[in-house]
């Protein structure tokens with residue numbers, strides 16, 4: 656799969672759409688299973704068909720088996736037949752904006768482009784606006800394999 660889809664095929668993502676994505680991530684965060692860290696996170700992805708796929712973090716008593724909200728959302732996107740991530744929202748509550756962890760930046764990279772917007776927010780407001788390329792520069796992706 657190529658990650659070099661021409662820009663003219665990329666659905667437009669306006670601010671209203673991104674705010675809807677943030678809201679979906681807020682709702683997903685309410686479903687988080689985080690009994691150990693108490694650090695609930697929600698994520699939402701906009702796919703190439705304009706659909707939103709959300710996910711929450713899922714912790715495990717065997718801590719390393721826990722799963723990030725972004726990974727949960729990617730699973731939903733793929734299961735629904737999505738193959739591209741057009742925009743990302745991540746919601747968490749912390750003193751600093753809750754950005755995707757390093758592992759999730761790479762997970763997102765599989766389906767997203769350097770220009771894909773990633774908004775991070777808390778319950779009240781959007782705390783940061785990035786692109787995947789800003790969060791994961793000079794990344795390794797599907798294009799490297801063929």
Ligand SMILES: [Zn+2]
Nearest residue numbers: 723756758759
């Ligand atoms: Zn993560």
